[in-house]
Structure formats: structure tokens, C-alpha cells
Amino acid sequence: AQRVTQPEKLLSVFKGAPVELKCNYSYSGSPELFWYVQYSRQRLQLLLRHISRESIKGFTADLNKGETSFHLKKPFAQEEDSAMYYCALRARDDKIIFGKGTRLHILP
Amino acid sequence: GAGVSQSPSNKVTEKGKDVELRCDPISGHTALYWYRQRLGQGLEFLIYFQGNSAPDKSGLPSDRFSAERTGESVSTLTIQRTQQEDSAVYLCASHRGQGLFSPLHFGNGTRLTVT
Numbered sequence: 624a625q626r627v628t629q630p631e632k633l634l635s636v637f638k639g640a641p642v643e644l645k646c647n648y649s650y651s652g653s654p655e656l657f658w659y660v661q662y663s664r665q666r667l668q669l670l671l672r673h674i675s676r677e678s679i680k681g682f683t684a685d686l687n688k689g690e691t692s693f694h695l696k697k698p699f700a701q702e703e704d705s706a707m708y709y710c711a712l713r714a715r716d717d718k719i720i721f722g723k724g725t726r727l728h729i730l731p
Numbered sequence: 732g733a734g735v736s737q738s739p740s741n742k743v744t745e746k747g748k749d750v751e752l753r754c755d756p757i758s759g760h761t762a763l764y765w766y767r768q769r770l771g772q773g774l775e776f777l778i779y780f781q782g783n784s785a786p787d788k789s790g791l792p793s794d795r796f797s798a799e800r801t802g803e804s805v806s807t808l809t810i811q812r813t814q815q816e817d818s819a820v821y822l823c824a825s826h827r828g829q830g831l832f833s834p835l836h837f838g839n840g841t842r843l844t845v846t
Binding site for chain 1: 734762764766771772773774776779781787789822824832834835837838839
């Protein structure tokens with residue numbers, strides 16, 4: 624079965640400290656993985672996808688097939704990073720499922 | 732339109748009544764999804780439409796839930812005989828289509844409250 628697990632409901636990090644939001648997936652095949660973000664009073668939007676291997680707003684995420692993980696990382700947290708983050712998986716049939724989300728709170 | 736549009740933005744209904752939620756995807760987007768977001772919970776997949784293919788209804792929680800889509804345009808999600816546990820934000824999202832990458836574009840959601 625396809626499943627996305629984000630074990631942390633809330634993560635509080637001091638400004639300037641490193642951030643790691645955990646995501647593990649279950650999928651028999653090669654998934655396409657994404658991180659979506661929802662800032663306060665804004666719509667959910669794509670942050671990054673694993674295929675592009677890019678850094679967006681200082682965030683990166685590496686797909687680790689051995690550990691079936693796609694953790695989101697940023698070396699130095701900024702206050703504007705406070706938001707709700709969702710890890711998502713796109714299966715072969717184009718169905719997209721999301722994890723439960725992690726609320727990131729950056730402390731001043 | 733400029734983005735995915737959902738209506739109404741808020742809906743309060745009495746337990747047992749039927750409700751209909753509407754989603755207008757971005758023009759040209761063949762793929763359309765409905766998700767449910769209960770308070771403090773993540774995004775729960777409900778249903779997925781792709782072009783003229785049969786929809787993937789595997790996420791619908793009960794037979795009180797149904798959804799339709801006319802061609803590649805408007806979709807409606809209907810909840811019959813609403814229950815209090817149906818209270819949630821219902822999100823619609825669309826993207827360009829199968830085999831092509833385009834990010835999911837989300838609407839602002841419909842907040843449903845069943846009293």
C-alpha cells in the first residue's frame with residue numbers, strides 16, 4: 624500500500640539552527656516525491672520535488688531509497704520558514720497522497 | 732481563471748442534510764483531486780479524476796460521499812446525510828495531467844461545519 628509518514632506533528636527550532644523535517648514512504652516501485660508548504664493564510668503550494676534536485680528557499684531533500692526516506696533539510700532556519708509542511712508521493716497511476724504534515728515553528 | 736476556485740468558502744449545515752461543494756480547476760488541467768483536512772490532521776485523499784478515465788474513488792470514506800466531474804471542467808463533491816465527523820476543510824487541486832509534470836494547484840478550500 625502507498626503510504627507517507629511524517630512522524631512529527633510539530634517541530635520547534637531556533638532561528639539560525641538547522642532544520643530537518645522527516646518523511647518516510649511506503650511504495651512498491653519508484654515513486655515521485657514532493658514537499659508542499661502552506662504558509663499562514665496562503666494556499667498549499669509546491670516547495671520542491673526530488674527529481675529536480677534543486678534547492679528552494681534554502682531547503683533541500685534527498686531521496687534515500689534504501690531507507691525509503693525523503694527528509695527536508697535547511698542548514699539555517701529563518702523566521703519566515705514557519706509553516707505547515709507536507710510530504711507527498713505520486714504513484715504510477717498519478718494518484719498523489721500526502722502525509723499528515725509537520726508544523727514548523729521557528730523560535731526567535 | 733487565475734487559479735483553482737472553490738465554493739462556498741464556508742458552509743454550515745445541520746446533521747442529516749446534504750451538501751454540495753464545487754471546484755473550478757485551472758483551465759486546461761485534466762487532473763483533479765479532492766482531499767479532506769480535518770482539524771489537526773493531514774490531507775486525506777478522497778477522489779481523483781484524470782481526463783475521461785474512470786475516477787479513482789478509493790479514498791471516499793463511505794457511500795454518502797460522491798463526486799462528479801463534467802469533462803475537464805467543474806467538479807462537485809456531494810455529501811449526503813451529513814454527520815458531525817464530516818466537519819473538515821475540503822480541498823480541491825488540479826494539475827496539467829498524467830505523464831506530465833506540473834505542480835498541484837490548490838484552491839482555498841471549503842470549510843464545512845456540521846452542527
